[in-house]
Amino acid sequence: MISKKEVLHIANLARIKLSQKEVREFQRELSSILDYVKKLKKIDISKKEPFFYPLILKNITREDKIKETLLKTRKKIISLFPKRERNYLKVKAIL
């Protein structure tokens, strides 16, 4: 069973604030899911390369030029900022 300390550590990494009740529930639920995935331990994976990607594409690039059509999108994106000053996104001080 995953410990309360571990659940809090994960929640911290995931930047999610959990209530006491949620911590207890996730302890139970995550443990049950991790139990289910234990079945993968029995499989022989020696000499197997990880399957990272279904396609054979490599290094798809484009020229580093601004596309005019995307400029109108910029206005809309700025209008979605929760807090802003002119065209700048305003956030709490980091330091």
Added chain:
Amino acid sequence: MKLENFTISSLKEKIKKKEISVKEVVKNYFDQIEKEDEKIGAFLTLTKELAFSTAERLDRNFEKLKNLPLFGIPFSIKDNILLENEKCTAGSKILENFIAPYDATVVKRLKEKGGVILGKTNLDEFAMGSSGENSAFFPTKNPHDLKRVAGGSSSGSAASVAANFCVFSLGSDTAGSIRLPASFCGVVGLKPTYGTVSRYGLIAMASSLDQIGPLTKTVKDAKLVFEIISGRDPLDSTTIKEYYYKKKEFKKPLKKIKIGLPKEYFKGKLNKTIEKLIEKEIKILEKEKIKITEVSIPHSTDEALAVYHIVMSSEVSANLARYDGIKYGKSIIFEKELEKLTEVYFETRGKYLGKEVKRRVMLGTFALSSGYYEAYYLRAKKVQRIIKEEFEKAFKKVDLLLTPTFPDLPFKLGEKTRDPLSMYLSDIFMVGVNLAGLCALSLPCGKVGNLPVGIQLIGNPFSENLIFKVGEFLEKNNE
């Protein structure tokens, strides 16, 4: 006007013959939605202004535009696909106030071909779920039995087509999210090969597994929509050029197509009534002298589900990091005085993300964390390689696989919500497809009482044409 018999081609014909205007079509569908959607819950947003202005423009330019492949055809879009200037919630409270700043590429393509958008459909929050019950707003009910789920996560998409609220819908599929609701609601659902349909404008869940696809009344309609939305998109570098689909082996005539029945999807795992319906379909194929063989894909069900939950949650933990109350969406800054920037993240996410979403973000964070990465994520990736190889081995013997979409009948609301794992098991026959980068179609093969049952056809990457061929044949014989 009887809406239930309309497919893309039959409705288009009526419009082209001027028997009905596009405006009247749209009005009829909105009337139907107004009458029935209260009890089904398929839509989150109706786009009446957009629909009527599109209809008016199409009617006005009838002579010039009447030959567009989707001229006047009303459709709905799953609310995790962006439609410019309209709300896009992903079924979540955290995006309750989010207005899409651009169109998804698939939306742009369907608009260009004359399609009329009626609204955004309900879904499990961030596409996480198999029933529709994880929507932060309300669950979508199955139009065939309002006490049962519509299936998820494209619940509203499937229900809107089944309830005749539109002619087709766009959904998304990461481990069966198009195929399961299609099966439960008695419609056709296609999960295209990864790389054939642009994900630009799709709110990402698991980027190596997600694909957008059509939910339609017929296989022919699914093919038509797929042809319009697929194709390389410079805005999505994971899309592939069309010439991959044109391989010779995907042009086989029906009688030469070999079909495999993977034994792991049958022996003792099915509800008896479903087994009977699947056997009926197999007999239809055998009568046509199509070769049917038993194959084995040993790790493609239970182990695939385990791999999926590690791989998918890991990708989810990265993809959902952006929902932090900073750039868009709901933010705690309007509700609380906070000291630090990090508090904005913790509190916004804690308050506005749903339970299932948090569960998966946490699982993924764990699987990728220091000390666990090799035992979980890397191991899962290696087993995924094994699953891919097992499918490849089976496809050396056969061209397509035939399986049930789901081992049982559509379940009741609340039946699987207490235990997350019991809900996850719903994807058991579908998840292998996404992990191996294959394509698959679910089509209705009959009913048990009034509950629809779906059959699944699985093909090699880019073999959609073979799936359509066999699908249309089965569909014709099921009438």
